[in-house]
Amino acid sequence: MTETTDLDDELALDLALTSRRRFLREGGALMGGAVLAGGLGGSEAPAATAEAKAGNLPPDIPQWMKAPGDPMGSQLYGTPSPFEKGVVKNISKNLPQYISAAGRTPLQDLDGIITPNGLFYERHHGGVPAIDPAQHRLMLHGLVDRPLIFSMDDIRRFPSQSRIHFLECSGNPVYTKPYGKTASDLVGLLSCAEWTGVSLKLVLQEAGLQASAKWIVAEGADAAALTRSIPIEKCLDDAMLVYSQNGERLRPQQGYPLRLLLPGFEGNMNVKWLRRLKVVAEPAYSREETSKYTDLMPDGTAREFTFYMEAKSIITRPSGGQKLAANGFHEISGIAWSGHGKIGRVDVSVDGGKSWQQAQLQEPVLTRALTRFRLPWQWDGQPAVIQSRAVDETGYVQPTFAELLAVRGENSVYHNNAIQPWRIDAQGQVTNANA
Amino acid sequence: MTETTDLDDELALDLALTSRRRFLREGGALMGGAVLAGGLGGSEAPAATAEAKAGNLPPDIPQWMKAPGDPMGSQLYGTPSPFEKGVVKNISKNLPQYISAAGRTPLQDLDGIITPNGLFYERHHGGVPAIDPAQHRLMLHGLVDRPLIFSMDDIRRFPSQSRIHFLECSGNPVYTKPYGKTASDLVGLLSCAEWTGVSLKLVLQEAGLQASAKWIVAEGADAAALTRSIPIEKCLDDAMLVYSQNGERLRPQQGYPLRLLLPGFEGNMNVKWLRRLKVVAEPAYSREETSKYTDLMPDGTAREFTFYMEAKSIITRPSGGQKLAANGFHEISGIAWSGHGKIGRVDVSVDGGKSWQQAQLQEPVLTRALTRFRLPWQWDGQPAVIQSRAVDETGYVQPTFAELLAVRGENSVYHNNAIQPWRIDAQGQVTNANA
Numbered sequence: 001m002t003e004t005t006d007l008d009d010e011l012a013l014d015l016a017l018t019s020r021r022r023f024l025r026e027g028g029a030l031m032g033g034a035v036l037a038g039g040l041g042g043s044e045a046p047a048a049t050a051e052a053k054a055g056n057l058p059p060d061i062p063q064w065m066k067a068p069g070d071p072m073g074s075q076l077y078g079t080p081s082p083f084e085k086g087v088v089k090n091i092s093k094n095l096p097q098y099i100s101a102a103g104r105t106p107l108q109d110l111d112g113i114i115t116p117n118g119l120f121y122e123r124h125h126g127g128v129p130a131i132d133p134a135q136h137r138l139m140l141h142g143l144v145d146r147p148l149i150f151s152m153d154d155i156r157r158f159p160s161q162s163r164i165h166f167l168e169c170s171g172n173p174v175y176t177k178p179y180g181k182t183a184s185d186l187v188g189l190l191s192c193a194e195w196t197g198v199s200l201k202l203v204l205q206e207a208g209l210q211a212s213a214k215w216i217v218a219e220g221a222d223a224a225a226l227t228r229s230i231p232i233e234k235c236l237d238d239a240m241l242v243y244s245q246n247g248e249r250l251r252p253q254q255g256y257p258l259r260l261l262l263p264g265f266e267g268n269m270n271v272k273w274l275r276r277l278k279v280v281a282e283p284a285y286s287r288e289e290t291s292k293y294t295d296l297m298p299d300g301t302a303r304e305f306t307f308y309m310e311a312k313s314i315i316t317r318p319s320g321g322q323k324l325a326a327n328g329f330h331e332i333s334g335i336a337w338s339g340h341g342k343i344g345r346v347d348v349s350v351d352g353g354k355s356w357q358q359a360q361l362q363e364p365v366l367t368r369a370l371t372r373f374r375l376p377w378q379w380d381g382q383p384a385v386i387q388s389r390a391v392d393e394t395g396y397v398q399p400t401f402a403e404l405l406a407v408r409g410e411n412s413v414y415h416n417n418a419i420q421p422w423r424i425d426a427q428g429q430v431t432n433a434n435a
Numbered sequence: 436m437t438e439t440t441d442l443d444d445e446l447a448l449d450l451a452l453t454s455r456r457r458f459l460r461e462g463g464a465l466m467g468g469a470v471l472a473g474g475l476g477g478s479e480a481p482a483a484t485a486e487a488k489a490g491n492l493p494p495d496i497p498q499w500m501k502a503p504g505d506p507m508g509s510q511l512y513g514t515p516s517p518f519e520k521g522v523v524k525n526i527s528k529n530l531p532q533y534i535s536a537a538g539r540t541p542l543q544d545l546d547g548i549i550t551p552n553g554l555f556y557e558r559h560h561g562g563v564p565a566i567d568p569a570q571h572r573l574m575l576h577g578l579v580d581r582p583l584i585f586s587m588d589d590i591r592r593f594p595s596q597s598r599i600h601f602l603e604c605s606g607n608p609v610y611t612k613p614y615g616k617t618a619s620d621l622v623g624l625l626s627c628a629e630w631t632g633v634s635l636k637l638v639l640q641e642a643g644l645q646a647s648a649k650w651i652v653a654e655g656a657d658a659a660a661l662t663r664s665i666p667i668e669k670c671l672d673d674a675m676l677v678y679s680q681n682g683e684r685l686r687p688q689q690g691y692p693l694r695l696l697l698p699g700f701e702g703n704m705n706v707k708w709l710r711r712l713k714v715v716a717e718p719a720y721s722r723e724e725t726s727k728y729t730d731l732m733p734d735g736t737a738r739e740f741t742f743y744m745e746a747k748s749i750i751t752r753p754s755g756g757q758k759l760a761a762n763g764f765h766e767i768s769g770i771a772w773s774g775h776g777k778i779g780r781v782d783v784s785v786d787g788g789k790s791w792q793q794a795q796l797q798e799p800v801l802t803r804a805l806t807r808f809r810l811p812w813q814w815d816g817q818p819a820v821i822q823s824r825a826v827d828e829t830g831y832v833q834p835t836f837a838e839l840l841a842v843r844g845e846n847s848v849y850h851n852n853a854i855q856p857w858r859i860d861a862q863g864q865v866t867n868a869n870a
Contacts, residue, residue: 062566062570062571062656062710064564064565064566064656064657064658064708065564065656065657065658065660066658067658068561068562068658069559069561069562069563069564069565069657069658070562070563070564070565070687071536071562072526072527072536072537072538072557072559072562073526073538075524075688076523076524076526076538077514077515077522077523077524077553077554078524078552078553078554078555078557078686078687078688079512079553079686080512080552080683080684080686080687081565081566081568081684081685081686081687081691081692082565083566083567083568083691083692084683084684087512087683087684088511088512089510089511089512089513091507091508091511092507093508101506101507102507103507103508103511109683110679110682110683111595111597111631111678111679111682111683112597112629112630112631112679112681112682113597113629113682114549114628114629114681114682115681115682116551116552116681116682116683117513117515117551117553118512118513118514118552118553118683119512119513119682119683120513122507122513124504124507126503126504127503127504127505127506127507128504128505128506129499129500129504129505130499130504130505130516130517131497131499131516131518132518133516133518135497136497153760157760157764157765157766158766159766159809159811160546160766160768160809161797162546162547162548162797162807164799193549194547194548194549195547196546196547221497221499221500222499222500222504223499223500223501223502223503223504225500243546244545244546244547246547246549246550246551246681247545247546247547247548247549247550247551247554248515248519248522248544248545248546248551248553248554249515249516249519249522250516251513251514251515251516252505252513252515252516253510253513256516256518257516257518273499275497325588325592329592330592331592331593331594331595333595362596362597364599364799364801366799372597374594374595376594
């Protein structure tokens with residue numbers, strides 16, 4: 001199979017255009033009958049056809065076929081292509097380094113539902129500790145029959161479980177007027193991985209809970225000693241002590257060597273670098289549940305212990321900072337998630353919220369995991385506002401920002417799960433319609 | 436929550452032992468009634484209790500809590516902890532670099548079913564090409580109505596799909612007497628990821644298949660121009676043109692910027708760095724389907740076009756090179772997979788194959804994906820041989836090596852899916868029972 005092609009340049013130019021017309025005609029059937037399905041191209045010839053005239057095309061043998069490539073063993077642990085060097089975490093530059101450090105996942109550059117470990121979001125209050133797993137211990141004490149101390153080897157000997165779940169910071173984005181240009185700027189404190197660890201319930205049974213046990217105070221081994229109180233019901237439900245993410249051991253930024261995972265609960269409660277669990281009768285009212293992670297309501301009271309991340313979604317493609325190359329066919333794709341369970345449905349509007357269509361959900365649809373949705377769309381080249389709206393299996397519907405504001409007032413900071421609209425101008429440029 | 440603990444050293448020593456006895460007594464209930472469930476420990480006190488006497492324990496504040504940790508931004512693209520530097524690809528050192536280069540996934544160090552991209556197995560015949568995606572083209576020609584050339588932007592405009600599938604080299608391990616010390620040595624040319632790309636069927640419909648189209652010859656843009664013929668039925672079923680793995684763009688070692696994915700088919704047919712698809716009436720009988728990837732059968736004929744990877748499994752923990760620290764409770768855990776669909780059942784034997792017990796399968800169980808299985812086990816400290824046996828949804832049962840040998844004879848090289856037994860000696864050391 002080394003013969004050159006029977007395809008000449010004129011033919012390529014002609015047929016690329018023809019085929020796009022054919023796709024336009026038959027697109028509905030190809031895409032399962034979706035109403036908006038259409039041609040791939042549009043009025044502009046794709047870039048490839050222009051290059052065909054210049055002859056800069058296969059079957060010319062590209063330079064990378066003319067000599068052996070990178071030899072085996074140059075990367076014992078692989079890294080992305082140098083051509084992807086722009087796909088990195090989105091670091092907040094103007095926040096105090098050791099108080100509100102945040103690195104966001106570049107959601108607009110990613111596909112599917114798994115976040116690669118190198119791009120998993122990070123958020124910490126005292127830097128990332130460099131913990132020697134051989135020296136790390138977890139202490140379990142308080143209202144238990146038998147206080148216990150575990151090494152990592154002890155933890156690893158328990159029966160294990162693996163589950164795919166999202167994690168999201170409660171301030172994603174920080175409430176007030178929505179800011180940010182890209183999907184990452186807005187909701188990049190969000191990632192999803194396959195986690196492996198031990199059922200917390202099993203470990204608690206090992207220690208023996210006393211009747212008065214109602215909360216567990218979890219403490220991290222970072223310089224901030226981040227501390228949160230967790231209701232005992234969650235600890236006895238699906239909470240896990242996690243040591244691996246996406247197959248390999250936790251990354252330092254995600255709590256190496258051990259973290260708490262509370263599926264569906266706000267990120268900071270999933271205490272990283274976990275060193276201590278104290279079983280108590282009342283919550284600790286720690287720094288992270290008084291001065292932070294509470295919200296001042298219009299009636300002057302504090303909204304506290306806001307555990308669950310409510311249903312939410314965002315279109316990642318096309319999204320802010322991207323540009324539609326031409327009118328015609330585009331796939332609208334995004335992610336939806338809910339702390340309360342599975343995503344039931346995602347609606348998409350391409351007319352500023354006047355009408356909505358149901359998007360296709362990509363299998364598998366897992367509880368408390370990112371779910372990818374898709375909708376074929378024929379862009380007519382006119383300005384448009386596109387947005388998505390998640391509905392979870394409980395029937396809860398993702399609200400607009402105006403609806404949130406009406407309930408929570410102006411001073412709320414966390415748990416902004418509002419619909420995110422994107423504006424597309426006549427040139428195809430996509431921007432934040434709220435900014 | 437900064438008070439010191441109420442747990443003193445003597446108490447820790449006492450209770451750690453007590454709690455292990457309790458776990459032994461109640462273990463059956465904790466682990467869903469599995470017959471073999473038992474205590475975590477056994478006759479030896481865990482390491483932590485010994486250290487308790489020396490006072491080298493929490494609540495002593497560890498050094499990493501006494502000063503801020505690594506600041507934000509030091510890793511725009513994250514890497515594993517330095518303490519995990521031994522978890523890397525397992526490179527074959529004594530094979531010719533540009534003919535049979537192979538880097539294996541360290542399966543015995545991994546959990547769950549997703550392989551992190553940095554540890555995904557690699558196998559290539561001409562090194563890894565450094566392809567500029569802006570210059571890369573895919574040509575689709577031959578028995579089609581409209582030959583087409585696609586840029587990566589063209590490919591990305593098609594409707595997308597994401598699916599979790601395994602990939603496995605057909606020589607994993609190379610047949611003949613099984614060799615290798617670890618799970619990685621034996622079946623490390625195996626990984627699993629969430630892939631995103633375009634349905635090949637959709638792209639073929641765009642070009643228009645002619646009635647005589649029976650095979651598609653796929654060619655890679657590496658220095659080896661790896662070329663394979665694929666039956667048209669697979670191309671119109673679940674074949675994909677893939678550009679992303681685990682959310683981010685393909686790694687160079689896995690075919691950046693574009694590869695073919697033929698779920699369940701032997702690895703080399705999933706052509707990487709894909710540059711050409713020629714639709715033909717007969718297979719090409721290329722180098723990779725004549726001199727390689729065929730097997731000499733006992734009757735002197737060649738077994739060719741052995742597409743499917745048959746059902747297979749391996750215990751990864753405990754596995755070769757590992758050591759059981761003590762008798763008592765251990766979880767047996769491993770992975771199972773089948774090119775023909777979902778895993779239906781995995782049986783585990785702890786007595787050299789005399790009796791078998793059904794393992795628990797970890798959800799989600801996906802078609803043509805790795806499936807994690809688990810079985811609680813009480814090791815009595817005596818020598819033992821443990822092994823797993825996969826049964827897929829078609830009812831196919833993973834064979835023993837003797838059964839394979841009886842059918843295929845001595846000269847077969849590829850598609851060894853035999854049961855892999857591990858020997859455990861009285862000291863807990865685990866070795867390859869076939870070696």
